[in-house]
Amino acid sequence: MGFKAKICVGFCLFVATLLISATITLGSSESNQEMMICKMKCEQTIGIDQEDEKPRCIKSCEKYHKEKGKWEREGDRGQRGDTSGSERGWGNDRQQRYSDNPYVFEDQHFTARLETEQGNVRVLQKFSDRSELFNGIEKYRASFLEAEPQTFIVPNYRDAEALIFVANGQGTITLIERDSRQSHNIKRGDLFHVPAGITVYLTNTDNNERLVLANILHSVSVPGDLQIFSVGGGDPESSFFNAFSHEVIEAAFNVDRESAQKLIGQQKQQQDIFKKATKEQIRSLAGEDKGRLWPFGDRKETSRHTSIYKNKPSVANENGILHEVDSKDFPDLQDINVAVSFFNITRGSMAGPFYNTKATQVLMILNGVGRFEMACPHLSEQTTRTHTGEINPRYEQVSSELRHGTVVVIPVGHPVVIEASGEQNLEVIGFGLNSDENEWFPLAGRENVLSRWEDEALELTFGFPAQEVKRVIQKQNQKLFFKGPARRGRASG
Numbered sequence: 484m485g486f487k488a489k490i491c492v493g494f495c496l497f498v499a500t501l502l503i504s505a506t507i508t509l510g511s512s513e514s515n516q517e518m519m520i521c522k523m524k525c526e527q528t529i530g531i532d533q534e535d536e537k538p539r540c541i542k543s544c545e546k547y548h549k550e551k552g553k554w555e556r557e558g559d560r561g562q563r564g565d566t567s568g569s570e571r572g573w574g575n576d577r578q579q580r581y582s583d584n585p586y587v588f589e590d591q592h593f594t595a596r597l598e599t600e601q602g603n604v605r606v607l608q609k610f611s612d613r614s615e616l617f618n619g620i621e622k623y624r625a626s627f628l629e630a631e632p633q634t635f636i637v638p639n640y641r642d643a644e645a646l647i648f649v650a651n652g653q654g655t656i657t658l659i660e661r662d663s664r665q666s667h668n669i670k671r672g673d674l675f676h677v678p679a680g681i682t683v684y685l686t687n688t689d690n691n692e693r694l695v696l697a698n699i700l701h702s703v704s705v706p707g708d709l710q711i712f713s714v715g716g717g718d719p720e721s722s723f724f725n726a727f728s729h730e731v732i733e734a735a736f737n738v739d740r741e742s743a744q745k746l747i748g749q750q751k752q753q754q755d756i757f758k759k760a761t762k763e764q765i766r767s768l769a770g771e772d773k774g775r776l777w778p779f780g781d782r783k784e785t786s787r788h789t790s791i792y793k794n795k796p797s798v799a800n801e802n803g804i805l806h807e808v809d810s811k812d813f814p815d816l817q818d819i820n821v822a823v824s825f826f827n828i829t830r831g832s833m834a835g836p837f838y839n840t841k842a843t844q845v846l847m848i849l850n851g852v853g854r855f856e857m858a859c860p861h862l863s864e865q866t867t868r869t870h871t872g873e874i875n876p877r878y879e880q881v882s883s884e885l886r887h888g889t890v891v892v893i894p895v896g897h898p899v900v901i902e903a904s905g906e907q908n909l910e911v912i913g914f915g916l917n918s919d920e921n922e923w924f925p926l927a928g929r930e931n932v933l934s935r936w937e938d939e940a941l942e943l944t945f946g947f948p949a950q951e952v953k954r955v956i957q958k959q960n961q962k963l964f965f966k967g968p969a970r971r972g973r974a975s976g
């Protein structure tokens with residue numbers, strides 16, 4: 484399998500190199516032709532009386548094409564250095580890479596995946612592999628896990644801090660801490676922190692519902708690189724014990740070879756972390772036969788968990804509900820520097836425009852269909868190829884459809900609107916990365932940033948009397964969630 488993949492990578496690189504050299508050749512002959520036309524124009528358009536203008540004209544043609552060639556070659560180097568992510572593509576230059584909207588991640592951007600009958604895990608590519616715009620969040624990764632009813636997920640630990648949000652279903656999660664084992668029943672809306680190196684196992688205890696988890700992982704070793712450690716699921720190849728020699732394992736456990744083999748695994752079965760469990764096993768794992776209530780385990784509980792519904796909603800009106808949890812409510816979030824927002828946007832309504840002061844927000848769409856729009860100064864900077872953005876910015880609209888499984892990254896400061904379709908509510912879990920001291924500010928509606936400006940500031944900025952400006956910015960009196968364009972119809976006015 485691995486070998487095949489290597490052959491493919493080798494072959495693909497070879498083909499890509501051929502394609503690139505073809506493009507360069509084509510590019511340079513095209514460029515020569517362009518220069519010839521430029522020089523011919525100098526000859527034809529400059530009259531006899533301006534004969535001394537000709538050399539200057541020709542020289543400017545040469546200079547322009549020299550510069551252009553240099554710019555293109557630099558673009559090439561950029562591509563060639565960039566062999567890590569296939570999504571970036573070989574034919575794309577830097578400008579195209581930006582303009583294909585690096586903020587939206589669809590199914591094909593989940594580069595690590597395991598799909599079986601009993602469940603699936605999908606891990607999103609490294610954010611910084613997609614675009615250098617995400618270097619600030621390179622340590623984070625996002626993933627989804629889905630387990631069918633009555634499924635056990637074999638114990639494992641990671642070299643990353645994990646924050647789990649239960650998006651659907653219910654189950655049991657068990658953490659093996661240094662001096663205790665703790666099991667907790669989990670249900671929709673729960674948030675769970677699994678520290679790096681702590682062994683965890685999960686059970687979907689429901690008879691009918693799928694257990695769906697949306698996760699944020701914060702790597703603690705190689706930035707953005709995730710490794711999972713497991714004793715496997717009966718298959719020797721998936722057990723880390725298998726990497727040691729028999730003699731070492733026999734000595735470590737003080738057993739004979741036959742017994743050691745049982746631990747490592749015997750049958751070469753499909754590598755599968757999902758196991759179908761019997762009703763009795765489920766009952767036991769769920770703690771039902773232990774006669775104890777939640778949480779149950781060997782010792783009194785530490786924190787590690789909360790619910791997004793623990794606090795009253797921070798915003799709620801007919802157009803939507805926002806629940807938030809930060810490190811003040813749930814100290815475990817400090818370890819990962821993440822804050823959590825759960826948007827339930829009423830069908831036909833929208834959230835925002837708003838922006839985050841310090842956090843980069845990763846939005847994971849759980850249910851419903853919708854759309855988002857964002858104002859981005861980066862893309863505009865790339866299209867116009869000017870680098871004055873910091874002083875005199877222009878904003879490009881970034882937008883995309885949203886559906887179950889879509890992930891969108893909203894960088895710091897970028898104003899964004901999330902809109903639910905007219906068909907059903909849109910549920911979005913937002914993880915604010917690097918959330919330390921983050922705040923979000925609404926840009927319209929009640930409590931919007933503009934409404935706090937002084938009259939003079941409004942007047943000078945907009946060039947209208949303050950009262951007129953206020954009439955516009957105070958008209959909308961709801962907070963954060965508004966009727967969307969679909970619900971307003973043409974009745975606005």
Ligand SMILES: [Cu+2]
Pocket residue numbers: 858859860861862894897
């Ligand atoms: Cu941007």
